[in-house]
Amino acid sequence: MPDALGTRAFRIAFAACCALILFYLLLPTLLVFPISLGGDPYIRFPPRNLTLDWYGAYFNDPEWRAATFFSLKIALLTAVFSTAIGTAASIAMARGSFPGRRLLGVIVLAPLITPHVVVALALYFQFAPLGLVGTTAGFVAAHCVLAVPYVVLMTSAALAGVDPSLEMAALNCGASRWRALWEVTLPLILPGVAAGALFAFLTSFDETVVSFFISGVDNKTITRKIFEDVDFNLTPVIAAVSVVFVLVTVALMVAVNLTQRGMKRG
Amino acid sequence: MMTPHKNQGGDSAALSIRSLVKRYGSVVATDGVSLDVSAGEFMSLLGPSGSGKTTLLMLLAGFEVADGGEIRMRDRDISRVPPNKRDIGMVFQRYALFPHMSVAQNVAFPLRMRGVAKADREARVRAALETVELTGYLDRMPAQLSGGQQQRVALARAIVFEPGILLMDEPLGALDRKLRKHMQVELKELQGRLGATVIYVTHDQEEALAMSDRVAIINAGRIEQLATPRELYDAPASAFVGDFIGEINLFDAKVEELESGGIKLASGFGPLTGTPVPGATFSRGQKVHVGIRPERIAVRAGAASDGWQAGIRQTIFNGSNVTVYATMQDGQELRATVAPNDREASLARGEAISLSAAPRDVFVFPAGAA
Known part of the structure; x- marks a missing residue:
């Protein structure tokens, strides 16, 4: 049938177009993979004399290691604190009845649409007199500002799927508000909370602009270290670092996806 | 499980509501409701949606706090107690x-x-779970159960801690008609067995009549009438109740004369004699609402001299009876039911009939209150 054939040809052409666009979008990211294997002590494409030395250089360099661990530590703490804050905020906004509830929603989500460089500058001016620049606490606080909106979005979506009469039933059964929250609401929104935590971790781990402003001499994140080395010490180590970075990010995105699938099923 | 509680105060009410008021902004959702529920009683709160019956339930369960009045359970005012x-x-x-x-x-x-x-x-x-006849499902998750089974689990969860009062919020609404009928009987039996005091919220009048010892008809945040199902049907206190419970013909009339045997009325289709609802006073010339149940209207073929003259508009066969739609002289329509084997059941459109009703079956309501 010519009709079916026409539809099929169109579908193949459409899929090919999409694939090309995706490839084009991914290409710059994918380029770091071959570059990281180049044998020359400078960035070169296509690479020659393939080697894994640059990965060794990355893992053995104390500065790179320090930056990596610092980034992981900040991301982990950010995930913990922003998940607690964000989940509490969305429960308050979904179930509470207090004046300014909608305004709070706008304020909480504001960092999503504010340019990072504005947030970064503002935080720097706040943190400098308080002595928070370059400190773990400062980083975690700054990254929480950016991560909480994601947690709120994820947990609010999960909460919207929980029938409020379940919480009423828990109260009617004799549970205090806390126990109703702990035994009924939280288990039901757990996939959303987990997805929010992973997003918070990623937000902190990938964050560059704010980190650039508030990094100290000793405490710097991996993103800041990449920036510095691009300026002063451009070797394929950066490509190797980038590859590791991309792989960690992809792994976490997959994890987010899996938890959300769990959420839909549950 | 639930034993009726002896009350030292003398009154046997398991629950007393006194002048309960709840407002949402300018809307009065509960407008001075007072109500006593006896221990072991099955009471329904029946009303159309938006009548305030759900608000009343929320106040009883403690999910809403009243703006005024009291809820007493045994000798304790619980209106400020958290749920x-x-x-x-x-x-x-x-x-x-x-x-x-x-x-x-669960x-x-x-x-x-x-x-x-x-x-x-x-x-x-x-x-x-044995009480609700659901054994062998201990480890199932709710999603693996049918609607009827979930209903039983919900009931088991509500009675397991032996509460003094059991509230039910349209518990059978989600079931299909056949299962609903079956569960009505079961719920009623279970309630009797446990001696439980039940307050049952529904908008389904049939369900309320079938299950309740007494029914409170809720309208616009107030109790319109609180009575046994039989009383509600045989002696509705208002046109609203008459209309809400069962079928009724409602029409306007004017008071001609007040007599000891009843009120003589003038309607668009002729004179009639009715019985005033208790508590209402009427005066000559006053406009009133009149209600007559379709099965209390006698239908005779032909134009008899002592009835209201009418013509057949349509007859509808319902199985156990036949509804006669009659067009009266002034053009309005009355419904009457007759037995399927009556001669009147097989009259053709346009044929002359005469209708009549005994004075005790003609309810006279004050006009104004819908």
Whole structure:
């Protein structure tokens, strides 16, 4: 049938177009993979004399290691604190009845649409007199500002799927508000909370602009270290670092996806 | 399980509501409701949606706090007590079973919240599930159960902690008609067996009549009438109740004369004699609402001299009876029911008939209150 054939040809052409666009979008990211294997002590494409030395250089360099661990530590703490804050905020906004509830929603989500460089500058001016620049606490606080909106979005979506009469039933059964929250609401929104935590971790781990402003001499994140080395010490180590970075990010995105699938099923 | 509680104060009310008021902004959702529920009584709150029956339920369960009035359970004013400290079990409209807990965990939940020891808990969960005739499903999750089974779990969870009062919010609304009928009978039997005091919210008048000892008809935040199903049907206190419970013909008339045997009225289709509803006073010339149940209207073929003259508009066969739609002289329509084998049941459109009703079956309501 010519009709079916026409539809099929169109579908193949459409899929090919999409694939090309995706490839084009991914290409710059994918380029770091071959570059990281180049044998020359400078960035070169296509690479020659393939080697894994640059990965060794990355893992053995104390500065790179320090930056990596610092980034992981900040991301982990950010995930913990922003998940607690964000989940509490969305429960308050979904179930509470207090004046300014909608305004709070706008304020909480504001960092999503504010340019990072504005947030970064503002935080720097706040943190400098308080002595928070370059400190773990400062980083975690700054990254929480950016991560909480994601947690709120994820947990609010999960909460919207929980029938409020379940919480009423828990109260009617004799549970205090806390126990109703702990035994009924939280288990039901757990996939959303987990997805929010992973997003918070990623937000902190990938964050560059704010980190650039508030990094100290000793405490710097991996993103800041990449920036510095691009300026002063451009070797394929950066490509190797980038590859590791991309792989960690992809792994976490997959994890987010899996938890959300769990959420839909549950 | 639930034993009727002896009250030292002398009155046997398991629950007393006094002048309860709840406002939402300018809307008065509960407008001075007073109500006594006896221990072991099955009482329905019946009203159309938006009548305020759900607000009343929320006030009883403690999810809303009244702006005025009292709710007394035994000798305690509970109107300010938080919902988790009230001795009231509740079956929710869509059951509200905890989806992440098994049947056993759902039913054990109220016991766990009350600090009942584990061994005792298991025995009581089993007993409650036996009571609702749902055994062997302990480890199932709610999503694996049918609507009727979920209903039973919800009921078991509400009775397992032996509350003084059981609230039910349209518990059968989500079931199909046949299962609903079956569950009505079962619920009623169960209530009798447990001696439970039940407050049952519904908008289904048939259900309320079938199950209740007494029914409170709620309209616009007030109790329109509180009576047994029989009384509601035979002696509605207002045109609203008459219309809401069962079928009724409602029309306007004017008071001609007040007599000891009844009120003589003039309607668009002729004179009639009716009985005033208790508590209402009427005067000559006053406009009134008149209500007559279709089955209380006698239909005779032909134009008799002592009835209201009318013509057949249509006859509808309902199985156990036939509804006659009659066009009266002034053009309005009355419905009457006759037995399927009556000659009147097989009259053709346009044929002349005459209708009549005994004065005691003609309810006279004050006009104005719909």
